[in-house]
Amino acid sequence: MIDANEWITPYLESIFSGLDENDTVVKAARYSLFAGGKRMRPALMHACAVMLEGCGVASEDIALYACALEMIHTYSLIHDDLPAMDNDDLRRGRLTCHKAFGESFAILAGDMLLNTAHEVLLKLALKGESYAKASLNMSQLAGISGMIGGQSIDLESEGKKISVDVLYSLQKKKTGALIEAAVTTPFFLSDAPSTVYDLLKDYSYHLGLAFQIKDDILDVEADQEKLGKSTGKDERDDKSTFVTLLGLDEAKLKLNEEENACNAVLDTLRKDGFNVELLEELTVFNLKRDY
Amino acid sequence: MIDANEWITPYLESIFSGLDENDTVVKAARYSLFAGGKRMRPALMHACAVMLEGCGVASEDIALYACALEMIHTYSLIHDDLPAMDNDDLRRGRLTCHKAFGESFAILAGDMLLNTAHEVLLKLALKGESYAKASLNMSQLAGISGMIGGQSIDLESEGKKISVDVLYSLQKKKTGALIEAAVTTPFFLSDAPSTVYDLLKDYSYHLGLAFQIKDDILDVEADQEKLGKSTGKDERDDKSTFVTLLGLDEAKLKLNEEENACNAVLDTLRKDGFNVELLEELTVFNLKRDY
Numbered sequence: 001m002i003d004a005n006e007w008i009t010p011y012l013e014s015i016f017s018g019l020d021e022n023d024t025v026v027k028a029a030r031y032s033l034f035a036g037g038k039r040m041r042p043a044l045m046h047a048c049a050v051m052l053e054g055c056g057v058a059s060e061d062i063a064l065y066a067c068a069l070e071m072i073h074t075y076s077l078i079h080d081d082l083p084a085m086d087n088d089d090l091r092r093g094r095l096t097c098h099k100a101f102g103e104s105f106a107i108l109a110g111d112m113l114l115n116t117a118h119e120v121l122l123k124l125a126l127k128g129e130s131y132a133k134a135s136l137n138m139s140q141l142a143g144i145s146g147m148i149g150g151q152s153i154d155l156e157s158e159g160k161k162i163s164v165d166v167l168y169s170l171q172k173k174k175t176g177a178l179i180e181a182a183v184t185t186p187f188f189l190s191d192a193p194s195t196v197y198d199l200l201k202d203y204s205y206h207l208g209l210a211f212q213i214k215d216d217i218l219d220v221e222a223d224q225e226k227l228g229k230s231t232g233k234d235e236r237d238d239k240s241t242f243v244t245l246l247g248l249d250e251a252k253l254k255l256n257e258e259e260n261a262c263n264a265v266l267d268t269l270r271k272d273g274f275n276v277e278l279l280e281e282l283t284v285f286n287l288k289r290d291y
Numbered sequence: 292m293i294d295a296n297e298w299i300t301p302y303l304e305s306i307f308s309g310l311d312e313n314d315t316v317v318k319a320a321r322y323s324l325f326a327g328g329k330r331m332r333p334a335l336m337h338a339c340a341v342m343l344e345g346c347g348v349a350s351e352d353i354a355l356y357a358c359a360l361e362m363i364h365t366y367s368l369i370h371d372d373l374p375a376m377d378n379d380d381l382r383r384g385r386l387t388c389h390k391a392f393g394e395s396f397a398i399l400a401g402d403m404l405l406n407t408a409h410e411v412l413l414k415l416a417l418k419g420e421s422y423a424k425a426s427l428n429m430s431q432l433a434g435i436s437g438m439i440g441g442q443s444i445d446l447e448s449e450g451k452k453i454s455v456d457v458l459y460s461l462q463k464k465k466t467g468a469l470i471e472a473a474v475t476t477p478f479f480l481s482d483a484p485s486t487v488y489d490l491l492k493d494y495s496y497h498l499g500l501a502f503q504i505k506d507d508i509l510d511v512e513a514d515q516e517k518l519g520k521s522t523g524k525d526e527r528d529d530k531s532t533f534v535t536l537l538g539l540d541e542a543k544l545k546l547n548e549e550e551n552a553c554n555a556v557l558d559t560l561r562k563d564g565f566n567v568e569l570l571e572e573l574t575v576f577n578l579k580r581d582y
Contacts, residue, residue, distance in 0.1 A: 019435060025443040026435065079402060084394035103375035104446050107398070108439060111370060114402065115434040118409040122427040125416040132423065136413040143406040144310060144317065148399060152316040155395050 001281050004043035005036070008070065011063045015120060028101040028109035029116075033074050035092040040211075040286060041073055042066035044182040047278035048200065051269070055190035064124055065134060065185045068117040072142045073178055075113035078106055080151070086237075093228035114142075134188035141177040150174025162240045168209065175215075176208030183207070196269070203265040203279070210258035210287055213251055216241035218291070220248060226291045259287050292572050295334035296327070299361065302354045306411060319392040319400035320407075324365050326383040331502075331577065332364055333357035335473040338569035339491065342560070346481035355415055356425060356476045359408040363433045364469055366404035369397055371442070377528075384519030405433075425479035432468040441465025453531045459500065466506075467499030474498070487560070494556040494570070501549035501578055504542055507532035509582070511539060517582045550578050 012033065019026050045066045049059040081088040081096040082103065088096050098106035121135035140146060150173025157170065183204040187197045216234065220243055224231045234241045242251040262283050266276045303324065310317050336357045340350040372379040372387040373394065379387050389397035412426035431437060441464025448461065474495040478488045507525065511534055515522045525532045533542040553574050557567045 020440075023435070023440070023443050024447060025439065075402075079398055082398065084398060105443075107370055107373065107375060108442055108446065111366075111401075111405065112435050112439050114405055115409075115430065115439060118406075118412070119427065119430045119434055121409070121413065122416060122423065122430050125413060126420065126423045126427065129417065132413065132417045136410065136417065139406065139410045139413050143410055144314070144403050148316065148403050148406060149311075149314070151399055152314050152396075155399065156315060 001278065001285065002043060002046050004039035004046060004066070007046060008039065008042050008063055008066050009034075011067045012070070015064075015067055015116065024101060024105050025108045025112050028078075028097055028105045029074075029112050031100060032078050032091075032097045032109065033071065033113065035094060037070075037074070037092055038289075038291075039070065040282075041069050041178055041182040043282055044179065044207075044279075045069065045185055047282050048183050049186040050278050051274050051276055052186045052190040052192055052196075053275075055192040055196075057186045057190045061189055062186055064120055065138065066182075068120040068124075068135075069138060069178060069181055069185070071113040071117035071120075072138075072147075075110040075117070076147060076151070076178075078110040078113070082106060085155075088229065088233075090229045093225075117142075130189055134185050137188055138181045138185060141181040146173055146177030146180075150177065157240060159238065160240075162245075164242075164245050167240055167242065167245060171209060171212045172205065175212045176205060179208040179211065180204040196272075196274075199265050199269055203262055203269075206258045206261040206265070207283065207286070210255055210262060210283075213242045213255040213258065214287055214289065216243045217248065217251055217255065218289075219243065222290060228291065255287065259283065292569065292576065293334060293337050295330035295337060295357070298337060299330065299333050299354055299357050300325075302358045303361070306355075306358055306407065315392060315396050316399045316403050319388055319396045320365075320403050322391060323369050323382075323388045323400065324362065324404065326385060328361075328365070328383055329580075329582075330361065331573075332360050332469055332473040334573055335470065335498075335570075336360065336476055338573050339474050340477040341569050342565050342567055343477050343481040343483055343487075344566075346483040346487075348477045348481045352480055353477055355411055356429065357473075359411040359415075359426075360429060360469060360472055360476070362404040362408035362411075363429075363438075366401040366408070367438060367442070367469075369401040369404070373397060376446075379520065379524075381520045384516075408433075421480055425476050428479055429472045429476060432472040437464055437468030437471075441468065448531060450529065451531075453536075455533075455536055458531055458533065458536060462500060462503045463496065466503045467496060470499040470502065471495040487563075487565075490556050490560055494553055494560075497549045497552035497556070498574065498577070501546055501553060501574075504533045504546040504549065505578055505580065507534045508539065508542055508546065509580075510534065513581060519582065546578065550574065 045062055046059055049057045049062050078097045080086050081091055082098055089099050097109055125132035125135045150170055153170040154174055180201060183200045187200055219231055219234045222231055234244055266279055269276050336353055337350055340348045340353050369388045371377050372382055373389055380390050388400055416423035416426045441461055444461040445465055471492060474491045478491055510522055510525045513522055525535055557570055560567050
């Protein structure tokens with residue numbers, strides 16, 4: 001499996017080169033962006049690029065898309081952690097951005113990462129139509145039809161008991177949209193048939209849900225130090241999660257179901273002649289992780 | 292002079308059509324976007340498009356750029372008004388977004404507007420290279436090299452006495468960058484020579500400063516009701532503005548200087564055969580306004 005952090009770090013550094021390193025907004029953005037996250041989305045994007053190697057995708061081509069996606073993911077965490085939102089003090093084992101730099105700089109650092117991600121996407125769009133389409137796909141998945149839409153449903157649901165169905169549709173957007181972006185971006189740069197797009201989207205749907213169910217289970221079961229953030233928070237905050245709604249055992253069954261659904265899609269892709277080895281490894285890694 | 296609000300409203304509506312109108316984030320974004328602002332930036336963009344009509348620019352082509360710019364401008368106001376930033380209760384004569392919808396929805400509404408603006412810019416980028424370049428230009432001017440960079444200097448300067456030079460460079464980015472975007476976007480869709488770009492950029496620099504000096508003067512002199520926001524706030528907040536640093540009389544002299552510089556550029560453009568009538572009208576309108 002690729003070390004996705006090692007892969008994208010030079011590209012992220014090149015994006016930040018030329019910016020004033022003494023600017024507090026730049027510092028705050030770097031602090032959160034280089035906080036040692038799992039780089040799950042870049043790893044997924046890389047695995048899909050490898051799968052589509054025979055269809056004209058070179059993994060170097062998509063490293064910048066991976067950077068844009070990681071910047072979007074990081075901005076969403078910074079804003080999510082704000083006192084007015086989830087009010088979290090810890091993230092990835094360190095102080096959250098607003099705890100380290102103050103709320104105003106954290107808001108701006110989030111804005112900056114979202115904007116910079118789009119500057120990268122627009123530079124890529126200059127390379128031609130397929131690149132522009134890949135960029136637009138990612139932007140739409142990050143926006144009100146995707147992640148932001150999910151965050152909105154999440155805020156609306158606060159303090160309410162929601163149904164498992166609502167939780168599914170919320171998480172499909174909130175967590176699922178960026179995972180879909182990771183998985184589908186390489187498709188846009190490929191000459192693969194649209195059936196492959198449908199399969200990748202389906203895979204990302206199940207993986208996104210599995211990822212979130214796993215997160216909810218870890219909130220109860222993980223070692224706080226290893227997880228790098230507070231545990232037991234969902235119940236304290238009276239949050240609707242797969243665990244608080246279904247109970248731990250049922251949530252584990254659902255996780256298993258989603259994992260099987262992921263593998264079923266990967267089986268189909270393998271039968272179609274695609275190399276899905278890395279995607280299989282990532283599916284296992286993601287669902288067996290203890291942090 | 293065009294009614295810029297009337298011009299872009301149908302385009303803004305088309306961007307919002309298809310979104311869930313009951314979504315609180317959508318409501319909060321609409322609330323701020325349709326709050327009856329001056330639409331100064333769209334009006335400027337339109338005037339520059341008219342100026343470049345003979346160079347292949349159609350004003351319909353740039354209405355969507357004007358929408359994107361207005362969404363970026365509006366998101367920056369929503370985030371600027373937040374308690375952690377300027378903590379303003381009134382904007383355009385009504386409650387600020389976070390006062391009307393709560394802080395968490397206001398943060399998300401800002402994020403949504405920034406993201407949606409970029410979705411529009413990326414859709415335009417699909418139309419070809421010159422469009423992609425215009426989109427990238429706007430995005431960079433909105434980001435850390437432009438507006439966000441200016442906001443960062445502004446935050447760093449809080450509670451400090453800064454020099455007039457620092458204030459100039461701060462405002463060049465904070466206010467000037469989006470005005471530059473308004474003025475230069477039509478150039479990218481034109482076949483005008485690069486000397487025209489230089490002149491337009493120069494004009495936007497002086498207009499941006501004049502606009503900000505006028506704003507600072509209005510904070511002292513305007514009728515609060517007409518202005519739609521609290522007056523006298525800069526002095527209460529111990530803010531460095533052209534008025535608090537230079538005094539009212541000197542600020543008015545500076546405003547005059549910048550206005551003359553604007554007109555000097557427009558004279559050059561007129562001598563080069565361009566129709567700058569609308570730009571002249573807007574320069575006067577902007578600098579004589581009492582709100």
